[in-house]
Amino acid sequence: MRHVLSAPQFDKPELLEIMNQAADMENILTTKGFSTMAEGKILATFFYEPSTRTRLSFETAMNRLGGKVISVSDGQSSSAKKGETVEDTMQVISGYADVIAMRSSEVGFAERATKTSLVPIINGGDGPGEHPTQSLLDLYTIQKQFGLEKPLRIAFVGDLKYGRTVHSLQNLLRNFDNFSIDWVAPKELDIQDKYFNAGTDRKFTELTDEVLAEADIVYMTRIQQERFDDVAEYERLKDVFILDAAKVAKMKKEAIILHPLPRVDEIATDVDPLPQAKYFEQARNGVPVRMTLIARALEII
């Protein structure tokens, strides 16, 4: 079964195939607006942890494919409370639906679900673990702008220690030869060694003019106060890592700014109207990418 569990499961040929299929799906959206290819099929969205954006993106994708949706938007309120295991719950739900998208705060939850599920599982985020559909829509956004062949420098900025979207996206990017990575984080939130590629990568502790000027992609993430013992240190760093219009002025005209959203104040709203700001388009790209993953799971493409 075509489960989607983690970024490392994809190799380069499969990634290129998904990118092409997502472009086809986007073409459907911008022309007719919807398809009927999933007629009669059901997606179950099963979110043990609430998530507006990801859940609605999956449900939109299935609806645009012509399928139907059944949904649990707070898994805590039901079977889990009665002491049922995820293996049992998924065995039952997979008797109703043709594909399941799920989220949990527990690492490995989606993989546990595959043990008993009769249908493909798509991991919509398992706590600090994986969020592969986010990484794929990140990659799709990059690919739409630049393709995946010419040399590109991406700056990951903010909380690189805990940010799961950063870890998963860099994993996808390692499948391609053209990416150099600038890791930009305070020491407290530094990237782990296992993710650092000494051959092509660089490290920075501040969002410098050099980083801004050389980046093709600036991927912003939020710095969370609870990661710091020293509140004063948090306040200082938070301000240093804010991207505003003045900083964007130092970027290339054709560079792009990404963010997995929600953003709080790490990107100032004066950036929103600038041509480099692509984070809302990035969120919208979740629909064709998830249409692709659902259609692949259903084996209708």
Add this chain to the structure above:
Amino acid sequence: MRHVLSAPQFDKPELLEIMNQAADMENILTTKGFSTMAEGKILATFFYEPSTRTRLSFETAMNRLGGKVISVSDGQSSSAKKGETVEDTMQVISGYADVIAMRSSEVGFAERATKTSLVPIINGGDGPGEHPTQSLLDLYTIQKQFGLEKPLRIAFVGDLKYGRTVHSLQNLLRNFDNFSIDWVAPKELDIQDKYFNAGTDRKFTELTDEVLAEADIVYMTRIQQERFDDVAEYERLKDVFILDAAKVAKMKKEAIILHPLPRVDEIATDVDPLPQAKYFEQARNGVPVRMTLIARALEII
């Protein structure tokens, strides 16, 4: 874009057009039962404040038009909690859906949403502010019974100070020449001067036989205990403003009783079987009226 934000946005020609279109929609419902005119389109219902009736009425309307629905029934549980602004949330959601119906407890929330939304916003109630779709279904119910040309006397009864549905409906009625209004409220909950039209309106502090006998429409609202400092005063007034079968007997046979629902005890259940009781039909009229507003927003009528 055809946002629906507040009752005052509508002028007489537009109101008459909406009334005619709602009648067409009701005709679809009573004959074939559904349409396919919104095939492939998606309505997002985004309710920061729970509301069974209004949310289900919108979702029914979209389903009867042949469209699909994505839904957040408790907006508090998701992006808002993570500190995301409504402007950001709506920019993302409007990348998924073709039209958004939303409710919030905060005045002006729907209008804020229009600042970034890529698709039309329909205000499903913003706290003590506006609830324009309720007013339009109220008007539709009146128009179905009487038309909008012959002289009509409407008695608004109960909490006229805080009742937003009363304020919005009177605003719509002022577009027509044929309405006289009786304002019937205890002094504590009196109508504000700005809504009183000295030329045609009258004021009463009790639901008198005169009011009952002369009204073509009695529009009941609930008196809430928390409006009163003096509990004894609340108890006395509450009873005075209850409508029961004995009082309805003093009304004209062809008069009608409306209520925005839910009712608690301000209309006794012995009124329910009487021919004047139109409040449940009024609630049902929400479906063709909201079908109309959605279809107008989608520009498919």
Add this chain to the structure above:
Amino acid sequence: MRHVLSAPQFDKPELLEIMNQAADMENILTTKGFSTMAEGKILATFFYEPSTRTRLSFETAMNRLGGKVISVSDGQSSSAKKGETVEDTMQVISGYADVIAMRSSEVGFAERATKTSLVPIINGGDGPGEHPTQSLLDLYTIQKQFGLEKPLRIAFVGDLKYGRTVHSLQNLLRNFDNFSIDWVAPKELDIQDKYFNAGTDRKFTELTDEVLAEADIVYMTRIQQERFDDVAEYERLKDVFILDAAKVAKMKKEAIILHPLPRVDEIATDVDPLPQAKYFEQARNGVPVRMTLIARALEII
């Protein structure tokens, strides 16, 4: 109207008709996968008490019939809170939907709903009262395996005093001549006299080898700690009433094990791969059975 309120409402001819129609529905599911017979129709699922399994099963059924769904998954959060009666709520909702499936923790709630509803009500469980759709899918699972004519011995095991699914299923089985019942429960949770048929039934206080060897159907239920004053007594009994692979080895090869789910530990997971384990298939049978009940309510079969 074809309400579904309680197991006793069905006689033998109607049960046989439902079984045949459910088989037709299952045939639709295993061939084309879906129908369009309910096109344009709306099911409202109105759950005052959360329930993942039952709600999603109903919604799957309506989706597979080609209809649409509107849903309240926590009825407490809305009209009920504002003091509205179920009679009022249902009169409004029944103006939106063509059929309503509802659950409440209050006995008789579904029947109260029928007093004002304009459309058929299907009881999805009313607290300790009735859960007729569960009983019908239990019967369907038995009928699929054995038919409803040859002599069969069913052992009900566990909490027979409070288990509503046991009470309802035995009620359905009494319509047929071929069932003998073994009631297997600790004294504290013994079956009530009114359910005991002295002519054909037997009582046991432990899950003995004799019961296991002679049963065609073992219907397991959970023993809940809160039923016991003495914790030690609960712990002892709980273990005695656990079904594991060693006990299943004493059962007939062609016997089946049922459970209304969720199970906690009353069936050990080493039973899951055995051929007698039918409880997950039983859960899946809820879809064709509920498709049948919805289609009957809509009068489209």
